[in-house]
Amino acid sequence: MKKVSFVTIVGIVLIFSMSVLIYAKEAQIEGENLNVRTGPGTEYDVIAQVNPPENYPILEESGDWVKIQVTGEEGWIHKDYFSILESETSIETEEPEQVDDGETEKAKISESKEINQSGNLTGKRIVIDPGHGGRDVGAIGASEGYESLYTLRTANVMKEILEDQGAEVFLTRTRDQYIPLTSRVTFANLHRADVFLSLHYNSTPEYPTVKGIDTYYYSDRDQPLAEYVHEGIISQTDTSDRGIEQRDLQVLRTNHRPSLLLELGFISNQTEEMHVQSIVYLEAISRGIVAGLQAYFK
């Protein structure tokens, strides 16, 4: 019971800190393949491209340029190619109460530093794509938790564990934000990802006992990657092995980088959703991915 009250306090702190993140203005993109640059001018490098009808929070203005928050990064776009929306974006704070926040997770991760795999991932560029976000909440769990929040929490845990192994990790989103599939793929391509992992959780409310992990790949080239990563995850978790499968999914088909889509459990299954809410499960999945990637890169 102690834990519940602590989590409640953390929850209050979280709501308070998230209110700081509310952006008053958003850029509604009007130009096709609009370049996002590292600085306010065309002499700066392009780090992403955005497309209509996407909206991005405006962080800062400088002359004819504004800085926007896009897919886990910040960059500049020219004022000729968007219109400004005065939005009253209220950040969704409907995070399920039993889910504790990132700070708690961080504390727990640093306690469990015994993760020590053979080999390492030094210099490997891994793009992690937490599925869904913002108005697209994804699947809704048995306890009404959102897939979009579970994938984000998973990505944060995974990032730390991969970084411990020397990998360079980039997240397509770092907050509860809507990001179109095309932008996620562009992000992977521009970051020259050695591996792109799109994280999801599954749901079949009509069959609430179904559980387990699925791994999808599209290109034949990525079948070995799928096998290694899937095997790694299965070796670290107790859930059902639903196997790997080739599937035509947009984030995989349009991706030039080695890429997988992982369905990391069924949140329509009450027990599995409880696991997904626990840091222990997220660490186990992450260790499995580390093991799989190490085998793949060997």
Ligand SMILES: [Zn+2]
């Ligand atoms: Zn999903």
